[in-house]
Amino acid sequence: MTDGTRGQATVDRAESGQGGAGHRPAAVRRAILIGSRAEPWIRGLVLAALGLLLGLLMLLHAKIPNRPGNLGSLVETFLPWSGLGIAVLLAGALRRRSASATAALLLPVVVWVHLFGGRFADRSHPGADLTVAGHNVGAANPDPAGTARDLAASGADVLALEELTPQATGTYEKELAKTYPYHVVLGTVGLWSRLPLSDTRPIDIMNYGPLAETIPAGEKTAPNRALRTTVTTNRGPLAVYVAHLGSVRVNPRAGFWTASRNIGVQALGRAVAAEKITRVVLLGDLNGTVDDRALAAVTGQLRSAQDAAGDGFGFTWPASFPVVRADEILVRGVEPDSSWVLPATGSDHLPVAAGISW
Structure with missing residues (x-):
């Protein structure tokens, strides 16, 4: 077998996922390669900033002043619907293939679940007087x-x-x-x-x-x-x-x-x-x-x-x-x-x- 033939066989085994533990399937290697590039992290920075702002808004809603215009009360009245903002930003992050925007959404997701996640559990029990x-x-x-x-x-x-x-x-x-x-x-x-x-x-x-x-x-x-x-x-x-x-x-x-x-x-x-x-x-x-x-x-x-x-x-x-x-x-x-x-x-x-x- 020539050197060129041996090299091609090595590439073929790597692409097909064969070989030792050091070889990964092609899809996994491509995902790692994409994630290691700088481009997905610098793409969609505006979306990432909006995600962080949304998370801070939810986390610090009690600090929003009520003057002028009772803004704090207005935000708190519709606070559960901030989850829609997460969905919109996630759709934008996926469309832009932005790693930074996707990672930034972890903050509002965690805060929303902390604030409202428990409301989806059935807390009722029988025996009312x-x-x-x-x-x-x-x-x-x-x-x-x-x-x-x-x-x-x-x-x-x-x-x-x-x-x-x-x-x-x-x-x-x-x-x-x-x-x-x-x-x-x-x-x-x-x-x-x-x-x-x-x-x-x-x-x-x-x-x-x-x-x-x-x-x-x-x-x-x-x-x-x-x-x-x-x-x-x-x-x-x-x-x-x-x-x-x-x-x-x-x-x-x-x-x-x-x-x-x-x-x-x-x-x-x-x-x-x-x-x-x-x-x-x-x-x-x-x-x-x-x-x-x-x-x-x-x-x-x-x-x-x-x-x-x-x-x-x-x-x-x-x-x-x-x-x-x-x-x-x-x-x-x-x-x-x-x-x-x-x-x-x-x-x-x-x-x-x-x-x-x-």
């Missing part, structure tokens, strides 16, 4: 009777409704009377119960603190958007709060406008802090999420049933394509056993329910 549910039924709901029947069939022992209108309240009272012998309505919120109610009173969530004076007249909301009552159970009294906090909106002039809601948060937090009954449940449309720092006056005292015993994010608004969990069940002194989102009704919100135990 009481089932509670809440629903913003929607002022423009075209079928309040159908909504009432759906809610009555949910199996809830205690049912809170928000955004009641004078025209629809009678319909809800009529349709729910058979299932819930006890109920109270104050303004635009109400509570229906299989168990007796007592010590019901309104909570003024629109005229609390100096910030209330800064709300323009056109932005002020209807009074009586929150109430507190006592549900008498065979395990003792349960304080139940129903609330519909002020609306928020995003516009170029004010940014993320939350003044009306934030006033209600402070007033509601003050009421909960003064509550003498140790077992408390809050059902309501908070017009924000528990991740938003602006709700700390409430979320610092109560915990989310969804976070404790739910499965997934439990988004509730808008009903056609939910992107945030604006409707919450928060508890103190009782144990959440399960939490879930009920099927859509005629409202633009989805109902929520939770099982709780003493």
Whole structure:
């Protein structure tokens, strides 16, 4: 065999993966060769920078200032959707065949999994003593009777409704009377119960603190958007709060406008802090999420049933394509056993329910 023939045979064995441990298959050798080149690491540096910025944004979201325009609250409201940014950047990195951009995405991936990965585990367990549910039924709901029947069939022992209108309240009272012998309505919120109610009173969530004076007249909301009552159970009294906090909106002039809601948060937090009954449940449309720092006056005292015993994010608004969990069940002194989102009704919100135990 000539020297040229022997050399060719050596190359053939290497390409086919034959030979000793020092020889690698051709595909592996090509991948190592590409990775060792400088080009994949200097390609896509802008994508790599964006990936690192996204990771830092998620990691340090609590440090984002809320002025101007409540930017920190806006980021925290939609923080779970930062995962979409990871997917977009990954697609760009693969298209550009950028090793640096792909490696940079490790930071946002790790941070996102740390923040939200646990929410995909089923944290529920059986044995609830009481089932509670809440629903913003929607002022423009075209079928309040159908909504009432759906809610009555949910199996809830205690049912809170928000955004009641004078025209629809009678319909809800009529349709729910058979299932819930006890109920109270104050303004635009109400509570229906299989168990007796007592010590019901309104909570003024629109005229609390100096910030209330800064709300323009056109932005002020209807009074009586929150109430507190006592549900008498065979395990003792349960304080139940129903609330519909002020609306928020995003516009170029004010940014993320939350003044009306934030006033209600402070007033509601003050009421909960003064509550003498140790077992408390809050059902309501908070017009924000528990991740938003602006709700700390409430979320610092109560915990989310969804976070404790739910499965997934439990988004509730808008009903056609939910992107945030604006409707919450928060508890103190009782144990959440399960939490879930009920099927859509005629409202633009989805109902929520939770099982709780003493």
